[in-house]
Amino acid sequence: MLARDGDPLGPFAVAVAITEPPEDVDGDETRIVVIATSVFLNPQLTQSFPGNVDLMLNSINWVYQREETISVRPKVTMMLPLRFSNLTTWILTGVVVVLVPLIVLGTGLVVWLRRRHL
Numbered sequence: 001m002l003a004r005d006g007d008p009l010g011p012f013a014v015a016v017a018i019t020e021p022p023e024d025v026d027g028d029e030t031r032i033v034v035i036a037t038s039v040f041l042n043p044q045l046t047q048s049f050p051g052n053v054d055l056m057l058n059s060i061n062w063v064y065q066r067e068e069t070i071s072v073r074p075k076v077t078m079m080l081p082l083r084f085s086n087l088t089t090w091i092l093t094g095v096v097v098v099l100v101p102l103i104v105l106g107t108g109l110v111v112w113l114r115r116r117h118l
Helices: 051-063 086-116
Strands: 015-020 030-035
Touching: 015 051, 030 051
Parallel strands: none
Antiparallel strands: 015 030
C-alpha cells in the first residue's frame, strides 16, 4: 500500500502496554494499555476476529494485575460443506482423473524415450 504525499510511513504501533514502577516502596506499579484503532471492537468485525475481544478482556485483567485470569479461548471450528455445481464437478473430475495422469504419463514417456536414445 502506497502512502499519499504527506502521510507518515509505517510501521505503526496499534497497541501499547506501559508499566511504571511505584514511586514509593508500598505503592503499586502503574499499568496502562492503549489500543489505537477505530474498528477494534466493531460488532461486525468481532464475528470475524474474535481475538480482539480476548485481547481487550486480557488487557483489562493485566491492568488490574489479575494475570491468573488471562486466557485465550479455544477457536471455534466450523465444518462447512464444499459444494460444486455439476459442471464444476465434471471439470474437476476430468482434470484430476484424466488430465493429470496423462501429463505424468507423457512426461515419463518423453524421459524414457530420451534416455533410450542416448
